[in-house]
Structures are given as structure tokens and as C-alpha cells.
Amino acid sequence: MMVKQYSGELSNIVKASQLFKVLGNPKRLQLIYLLIQHSMSVSEISEKLDWEQSGVSHQLQLLRKFNLVQQHRQGKVVIYHLDDPQVMTLIADVLSHADKILD
Numbered sequence: 001m002m003v004k005q006y007s008g009e010l011s012n013i014v015k016a017s018q019l020f021k022v023l024g025n026p027k028r029l030q031l032i033y034l035l036i037q038h039s040m041s042v043s044e045i046s047e048k049l050d051w052e053q054s055g056v057s058h059q060l061q062l063l064r065k066f067n068l069v070q071q072h073r074q075g076k077v078v079i080y081h082l083d084d085p086q087v088m089t090l091i092a093d094v095l096s097h098a099d100k101i102l103d
Contacts, residue, residue, distance in 0.1 A: 019066065022062065022066050023091070025059075027049075027051070029091070030049060031045065031056070031059050031060070032063065032082060032087070033091060034048060034049065035080060036082050036088050036091060036092070040080060040081075041078060041079055042057055042060065042080070045080070068082070069081070070082070
């Protein structure tokens with residue numbers, strides 16, 4: 001019985017590790033932080049972060065793969081947003097504590 005429980009916990013640990021790898025990229029973290037504040041299109045994100053649109057699209061595709069970012073259409077424009085309150089809280093907590101943790 002203990003082996004099954006540990007196996008399940010190990011699976012969650014692996015998933016958490018994958019999540020931290022995705023969030024460990026400064027550009028993706030910056031992008032998520034921006035989307036916590038406002039829903040935006042690729043062109044708006046590109047302008048705000050001064051990145052190429054292709055780079056923004058690539059990062060958004062990866063974030064969507066991990067269900068961190070959602071999208072919806074407004075006419076011809078695709079708007080990206082962050083809806084998961086747990087992800088928002090996780091990012092906000094990490095950013096607000098980064099100085100304390102890393103000092």
C-alpha cells in the first residue's frame with residue numbers, strides 16, 4: 001500500500017517539477033505576469049515586452065500546452081488570458097518572496 005501512495009506522490013512531484021521548469025524561464029514568467037494583469041493579443045504582448053511576435057507566439061503555445069494560458073477570439077483577434085487563480089497566486093507569491101528567498 002505504501003508503494004502505491006509513494007508512486008502517486010512521485011508522479012505529482014514529477015508534474016510539479018515540469019511546471020517549475022516551464023515557469024523557470026524568465027521570459028515565460030514575464031509573459032505570465034503580464035497576462036495576470038491584463039488579457040492581451042500577441043501583438044499587444046509583443047509591443048509591451050518588446051519581443052518579436054513569433055517569439056511571443058512560441059512561448060504562448062508552450063504555456064497553453066501546460067494549461068497555464070487560455071485563449072478566446074474577439075472577432076479576428078485571439079486574446080490570451082490567465083484564468084487559473086492558483087497559478088496567479090503561485091506567481092504572485094513567488095515574485096513577492098523572491099528577494100527574501102534568494103537573499
